[in-house]
Amino acid sequence: MELDVFHLFLWEPIAFEGTFFEVNRVVLLMYFAALVTVGFFWLGTRRQQLVPKGMQLAAETGYLFVRNNIAIDIMGPKGAQYAPFLTCFFFFIFFSNFLEILPFVNFPVTSRMAIPAVLALTSWVVYVSIGFKRHGFSYVKDIAFPPGVPKWVYVILTPIELLSTFIIRPFTLAIRLLANMLAGHVLLTIFFLFTEELLLHGTLLQRPLGILTFLVAILLVVFEFMVILIQAYIFTTLTAFYIAESLEGHGEEEHAEDAHPEPIRETELAPA
Amino acid sequence: MIELAQEAGATGEGLSALAGGIAFGLAATGAAIGIGNIFANAIQAMARQPETAGQTRTTMFIGFALIEALALIGFVLTFIL
Numbered sequence: 560m561e562l563d564v565f566h567l568f569l570w571e572p573i574a575f576e577g578t579f580f581e582v583n584r585v586v587l588l589m590y591f592a593a594l595v596t597v598g599f600f601w602l603g604t605r606r607q608q609l610v611p612k613g614m615q616l617a618a619e620t621g622y623l624f625v626r627n628n629i630a631i632d633i634m635g636p637k638g639a640q641y642a643p644f645l646t647c648f649f650f651f652i653f654f655s656n657f658l659e660i661l662p663f664v665n666f667p668v669t670s671r672m673a674i675p676a677v678l679a680l681t682s683w684v685v686y687v688s689i690g691f692k693r694h695g696f697s698y699v700k701d702i703a704f705p706p707g708v709p710k711w712v713y714v715i716l717t718p719i720e721l722l723s724t725f726i727i728r729p730f731t732l733a734i735r736l737l738a739n740m741l742a743g744h745v746l747l748t749i750f751f752l753f754t755e756e757l758l759l760h761g762t763l764l765q766r767p768l769g770i771l772t773f774l775v776a777i778l779l780v781v782f783e784f785m786v787i788l789i790q791a792y793i794f795t796t797l798t799a800f801y802i803a804e805s806l807e808g809h810g811e812e813e814h815a816e817d818a819h820p821e822p823i824r825e826t827e828l829a830p831a
Numbered sequence: 832m833i834e835l836a837q838e839a840g841a842t843g844e845g846l847s848a849l850a851g852g853i854a855f856g857l858a859a860t861g862a863a864i865g866i867g868n869i870f871a872n873a874i875q876a877m878a879r880q881p882e883t884a885g886q887t888r889t890t891m892f893i894g895f896a897l898i899e900a901l902a903l904i905g906f907v908l909t910f911i912l
Binding site: 564628632633731734735737739741742789792793796800 | 889892895
């Protein structure tokens with residue numbers, strides 16, 4: 560049995576072949592993930608009640624997690640205004656990844672480079688434009704020439720800093736998400752294929768081995784769920800981290816300009 | 832090692848598979864040591880100062896992600912090789 564890895568990720572176009580809007584299974588699944596993301600928050604905010612329950616509770620808990628544990632934890636009180644943006648990232652990536660272990664779908668759309676690349680590019684545009692907006696041109700100058708180092712170090716430091724901030728960051732952001740989902744998909748496929756091959760077509764000696772691979776495959780699904788959550792969390796956290804660096808700049812500037820806002824209690828989100 | 836493989840009559844395809852295996856193996860070794868260090872020290876920090884566990888966890892995940900990227904670049908490289 561030979562497994563061609565590339566075959567796992569290639570899908571024939573279904574509709575609008577040859578045009579710009581060509582659709583294949585991956586694109587359909589991406590639309591589905593986007594729709595689920597929108598639907599999740601639409602259902603969650605449709606009928607707001609003072610005491611949230613059901614979908615509203617889920618949506619508010621998710622939003623507050625991103626707001627308090629990612630945005631405010633990393634960017635400080637200023638971070639609260641970027642919470643909606645980060646929430647979109649977190650939940651879109653989470654639902655796209657979740658398709659990996661959804662029965663009958665079993666394909667994470669983030670394992671095709673296009674989607675992580677666009678997400679990473681969005682993140683890049685946001686943190687670079689925030690940096691330019693806050694510091695003007697000295698944003699680039701602060702990155703290229705951080706203060707407080709001996710002059711001769713700049714020969715090495717400047718290229719490394721520029722390269723890492725403007726090229727390596729979005730690149731690794733995309734690669735990290737892609738490779739995790741790719742590896743997960745290949746892993747699950749291999750174990751389920753082995754199970755099928757050994758249990759149904761194997762000799763008498765191979766069948767117990769098939770049961771073993773089946774048990775491991777089930778454990779791997781749980782493991783992949785953890786990876787899915789962690790990857791969504793890491794992508795969002797790193798974006799928040801990059802935005803925080805753009806906000807503060809490399810040199811020490813004004814800090815603690817206003818007091819910490821209290822984390823929002825659930826009741827404040829409900830309509831008055 | 833390449834000579835050994837050639838003596839064994841390996842084709843170009845087999846050699847590139849070998850190269851991919853070695854590349855990912857080496858990439859994974861370094862990242863494994865780094866990630867092990869990060870988690871070990873984070874657990875130690877959390878055990879010593881449970882009140883700062885939240886902040887430690889955030890920093891831990893950032894460091895973990897940055898190092899993990901190196902292993903994953905090696906993983907992608909195996910498909911390119």
